[in-house]
Amino acid sequence: MPPITHTSELSSTVHYETRGDVAVIRLTNPPVNGLGDTLRTGLAAGIAAAATDDAVRAVTLVGEGKGFCGGADLRQFGTPAATAQPTVSEVLQQIRDLAKPVVAAIHGFALGGGYELALVCSHRIAHRDATIGLPEVDVGLLPGAGGTQRLPRLIGTDAALELIQNGTTVPAPRAAELGMIDACVDDDVLDAALAYLDDTGVAGAQPRLDDLPPPAAGDADFAAARRRVRPSTRNGVAQLAAIDCVEAATQLPIEEGLPLERASFLRLLESTEAKALRHTFFAEKQAAKVLDIDRSVQPRPVERIAVIGAGTMGTGIAMAFANSGLAVDLIEQDRAALERGIELVQRNYEATAAKRRLDAVQVEQRLALITPSLDLDVVAQADLVVEAVFEDMAVKKDVFAKLDAIAKPGAVLASNTSRLDIDELARSVSRPRDVIGLHFFSPAHVMKLLEVVRGESTADDVIATSMAVARLINKVPVLSKVCEGFIGNRMLTPYRREADFLLEEGMTPERVDRALETFGLAMGPFRMSDLAGLDIGWAARKRLAPTRDTSLRYSRVADVLCEAGRFGQKTGAGYYRYAEDSRKPVADPVVEQIIRQCAEEDGVERREITDAEIVDRCMLALVNEGARILGDGVAQRASDIDVVYIDGYGFPAYRGGPMYYAETLGLAEVLRRIQTFEAAHGAYWAPAPLLEQRVAEGKESFD
Numbered sequence: 001m002p003p004i005t006h007t008s009e010l011s012s013t014v015h016y017e018t019r020g021d022v023a024v025i026r027l028t029n030p031p032v033n034g035l036g037d038t039l040r041t042g043l044a045a046g047i048a049a050a051a052t053d054d055a056v057r058a059v060t061l062v063g064e065g066k067g068f069c070g071g072a073d074l075r076q077f078g079t080p081a082a083t084a085q086p087t088v089s090e091v092l093q094q095i096r097d098l099a100k101p102v103v104a105a106i107h108g109f110a111l112g113g114g115y116e117l118a119l120v121c122s123h124r125i126a127h128r129d130a131t132i133g134l135p136e137v138d139v140g141l142l143p144g145a146g147g148t149q150r151l152p153r154l155i156g157t158d159a160a161l162e163l164i165q166n167g168t169t170v171p172a173p174r175a176a177e178l179g180m181i182d183a184c185v186d187d188d189v190l191d192a193a194l195a196y197l198d199d200t201g202v203a204g205a206q207p208r209l210d211d212l213p214p215p216a217a218g219d220a221d222f223a224a225a226r227r228r229v230r231p232s233t234r235n236g237v238a239q240l241a242a243i244d245c246v247e248a249a250t251q252l253p254i255e256e257g258l259p260l261e262r263a264s265f266l267r268l269l270e271s272t273e274a275k276a277l278r279h280t281f282f283a284e285k286q287a288a289k290v291l292d293i294d295r296s297v298q299p300r301p302v303e304r305i306a307v308i309g310a311g312t313m314g315t316g317i318a319m320a321f322a323n324s325g326l327a328v329d330l331i332e333q334d335r336a337a338l339e340r341g342i343e344l345v346q347r348n349y350e351a352t353a354a355k356r357r358l359d360a361v362q363v364e365q366r367l368a369l370i371t372p373s374l375d376l377d378v379v380a381q382a383d384l385v386v387e388a389v390f391e392d393m394a395v396k397k398d399v400f401a402k403l404d405a406i407a408k409p410g411a412v413l414a415s416n417t418s419r420l421d422i423d424e425l426a427r428s429v430s431r432p433r434d435v436i437g438l439h440f441f442s443p444a445h446v447m448k449l450l451e452v453v454r455g456e457s458t459a460d461d462v463i464a465t466s467m468a469v470a471r472l473i474n475k476v477p478v479l480s481k482v483c484e485g486f487i488g489n490r491m492l493t494p495y496r497r498e499a500d501f502l503l504e505e506g507m508t509p510e511r512v513d514r515a516l517e518t519f520g521l522a523m524g525p526f527r528m529s530d531l532a533g534l535d536i537g538w539a540a541r542k543r544l545a546p547t548r549d550t551s552l553r554y555s556r557v558a559d560v561l562c563e564a565g566r567f568g569q570k571t572g573a574g575y576y577r578y579a580e581d582s583r584k585p586v587a588d589p590v591v592e593q594i595i596r597q598c599a600e601e602d603g604v605e606r607r608e609i610t611d612a613e614i615v616d617r618c619m620l621a622l623v624n625e626g627a628r629i630l631g632d633g634v635a636q637r638a639s640d641i642d643v644v645y646i647d648g649y650g651f652p653a654y655r656g657g658p659m660y661y662a663e664t665l666g667l668a669e670v671l672r673r674i675q676t677f678e679a680a681h682g683a684y685w686a687p688a689p690l691l692e693q694r695v696a697e698g699k700e701s702f703d
């Protein structure tokens with residue numbers, strides 16, 4: 001590499017140096033070199049300097065730190081800095097108009113606006129390990145800095161449409177095959193870029209994408225692409241807008257396509273969906289941060305895991321660890337259950353391989369990481385033990401007593417209990433500080449949420465370890481304190497209660513499910529109950545029966561279904577009927593009869609109910625309980641509750657979670673509706689004190 005002949009700081013985030021006759025502009029805006037105001041100013045100054053310096057023949061853009069550029073600086077969203085001049089479009093235009101070659105030297109990543117920056121350069125080279133693409137639709141946006149116009153010109157309309165519509169990011173070797181970059185290299189990218197400029201002898205003005213006429217539509221089928229968009233997906237609106245822009249690229253000269261794309265981007269930016277998706281994006285990142293633990297607390301090292309119980313959850317949890325390369329002992333007491341569990345793991349991996357998401361070698365590697373065992377003594381090797389045996393306190397205490405005797409000192413002892421008291425469990429062992437709840441969701445190798453339940457004695461470094469392990473296995477951890485049902489299932493109780501009340505008041509399971517699925521939930525309450533199994537809730541209700549306030553209304557529908565052996569899909573019948581081996585719910589007249597009978601016994605008058613009321617009754621029940629959870633300090637922040645519902649319960653991300661949804665309705669309006677329900681349906685609807693307090697303070701958010 002030629003030595004540095006000149007160096008200067010153009011702004012707090014851009015460094016400029018010349019090496020021989022090449023100007024090197026370095027982006028230094030950690031963590032992702034986002035295109036914030038200082039970076040834009042510096043970049044503009046760098047291009048201007050290169051333009052006027054006759055000794056400079058070419059320019060290379062390179063990123064400092066983890067990657068080239070991750071696009072917009074999300075931290076500045078909504079602040080004046082985001083729109084301060086020069087804008088991204090202005091800087092890109094300046095690069096485009098420079099009459100000297102500009103090479104984007106990409107390492108790590110060039111994503112979103114970062115790849116759009118590369119697209120406006122005359123050449124792009126990337127390190128083999130880099131990830132490249134335009135994933136804007138994931139946050140409800142579209143590429144707004146030329147991506148939808150330039151990528152079709154670079155790689156053809158069909159391929160560009162596919163990548164942009166789906167927000168697909170690709171590894172550099174694939175990007176090279178597609179033509180998204182000119183070369184994929186193994187060496188330092190700056191070295192490679194300088195060598196590239198020498199080897200190819202590029203000089204002077206380069207042919208620019210912007211000079212090309214609109215690309216042919218070719219094989220791109222825009223109508224088919226639009227049909228593939230499901231309005232209920234988290235980014236349906238953004239996908240449709242992105243398809244429109246790519247289609248426009250095939251019809252309009254670039255100087256007309258760019259403003260059209262920009263206008264579309266700005267419309268999306270202001271859309272409720274995109275705002276909610278941005279909220280979701282930040283909420284997931286924030287959730288992993290524990291507010292009251294000192295930053296100096298170090299997680300304990302975790303290499304070997306033991307999972308106890310090879311049932312539905314234990315097998316999924318073992319896979320979740322193996323999928324991230326961690327060795328797991330899967331321990332059972334029952335040989336037949338262990339064999340069934342291992343077969344289930346095998347079948348799952350084979351199904352993934354059949355979809356070509358894993359190859360045969362990967363399947364073997366993952367299976368090899370899971371060691372089945374009938375001997376609890378192997379727990380002695382584990383740094384982290386996850387108990388997933390029957391949901392029964394006596395059984396769990398028995399297992400924990402044995403763990404106490406066998407596990408090595410410092411091992412984290414976790415329970416996957418859905419609702420049992422972690423503190424009671426912790427008190428039953430000699431090392432309560434090591435005990436924590438790790439509540440996975442079913443199927444545990446798929447669902448992103450992990451509720452991390454801290455007991456009153458849980459050590460800080462056990463919490464830190466749990467958060468770190470969660471991220472290691474690509475889960476989104478949310479911290480909860482101990483209470484009945486923790487965050488998610490505690491909120492589910494009033495939600496399910498309202499759903500059952502609605503049945504008695506005149507609705508059918510299909511009507512309620514349809515209304516909530518149209519609202520955006522992945523699955524309505526009754527389909528979800530049938531899938532999860534009605535017996536789980538039944539056991540919890542029986543356990544809590546002695547403390548239930550009998551002066552309050554109670555629906556017997558679920559109990560009567562369970563008494564009739566209708567536990568949901570697993571017994572072929574629950575709120576719906578299921579044909580053998582089918583997951584398709586079919587309305588069942590028997591259920592209708594049970595509902596009518598329960599309504600009659602309870603003296604509930606049946607009436608017609610609107611979809612809007614169904615949604616309000618169920619959603620505001622979630623919101624009110626969420627506000628109590630926040631008020632009680634069980635959840636750290638409102639957005640954590642949103643994450644629980646989005647990543648664990650199929651709440652639509654484009655509505656931002658229940659608490660964010662309430663904020664979009666307006667807290668005063670939410671309180672008013674809850675008070676109306678209280679007047680009509682009684683004390684269950686007493687507004688959460690925190691909600692009342694926020695409204696009294698005139699606040700628009702829960703935090």
Ligand code: NAI
Nearest residue numbers: 309310311312313314332333337388389390391417418442
């Ligand atoms: P399951 O009944 O499918 O599996 C439990 C397994 O534990 C059985 O295979 C049983 O043989 C084994 N087992 C029982 N005692 C044992 C012992 N002493 N040593 C070793 N193995 C033992 O139950 P599932 O559904 O997997 O639930 C396990 C735990 O996960 C429960 O606490 C449950 O509440 C919780 N959970 C369940 C969810 C679900 O959707 N099924 C979701 C989240 C948590």
